[in-house]
Amino acid sequence: MQKIYVCHDDITGIFSAVYDAWKERRETGDAGIAFKGSxxxxxxxEYTECxxxxxxxxxxxxxxKNHLGMDAYWKLYHAALSSDPAxxxxxxxxxxxxxxxxxxxxxxxxxxxxxxxKVFALSRKVSNEAHYFKEFLRFxxxxxxILFARIDPKSQILACIAPHFADRLPLENWLIFDGTHEVFAVHEARKSWFLISGIEADMEILERLSESEMEIQKLWKGFFESISINERESYERQRQHLPIWYRKNIVEFQN
Structure with missing residues (x-):
């Protein structure tokens, strides 16, 4: 009988399930992993809660790391962050x-x-999504x-992009909110970043912008409108370089 290990959809849950299956010397087709709530x-x-x-x-x-190597570790780690239920x-x-x-x-x-x-494909997909958000994220x-940014990614990429911005903005206090998974990446000036989950975000407070921010946004949007050439607009090319689902988190496309 196949044994299914039920856990939370995160690194801790998945690796704990792997640990239990490995310790019980399960084999391919003899074990599986399912996520709570789905x-x-x-x-x-046989279903057992991990x-x-x-x-x-x-x-x-x-x-x-010791037996499969660092390359395999990072691919497995990134695959565990994907949104794929399998x-x-x-x-x-x-x-x-x-x-x-x-x-x-x-x-x-x-x-x-x-x-x-599948792990190879999922890892590449998560890495690509994290790379895009490093480019598209706007504070x-x-x-x-405090500098604030909201993203709505498909995968759980906060742990992939937070080190990048901690390195780029080490002297700033900033927050990145993952609206899909309701997790915050928090960075205090001159300190390390960390993740927080299980708290409700007060979006009203997080939408109160400084006067300088509102002025800069107005100037930035005006700049984009001024350099646009209507005769050369190509909606299809725009979608190739910047998919629609990224745009709701980008200042240039917000009303």
């Missing part, structure tokens, strides 16, 4: 496939494995002087 029960399966602990995550991360099974399947290889560090070259192929100055 479990679709199947016949002839106990999620940081010690399990550390153990799995150490095992991956990512847990793909990550678990990749781990099982690596166990059967003589040289487990070459696991990501084994694209004949459906699990490895606004609030009345308090």
């Amino acid at each position: 479990v679709e029960q199947k016949l002839f399966c 106990e999620e602990r940081e010690e399990k995550v550390i153990a799995v991360e150490k095992m991956i 990512k847990g099974d793909a990550i678990l399947g990749t781990m099982f496939a690596a166990r059967r290889l003589k040289d487990s560090t070459r696991i990501m070259e084994n694209l004949t494995s459906p699990s490895v192929e 606004k100055e609030l009345e308090s002087g």
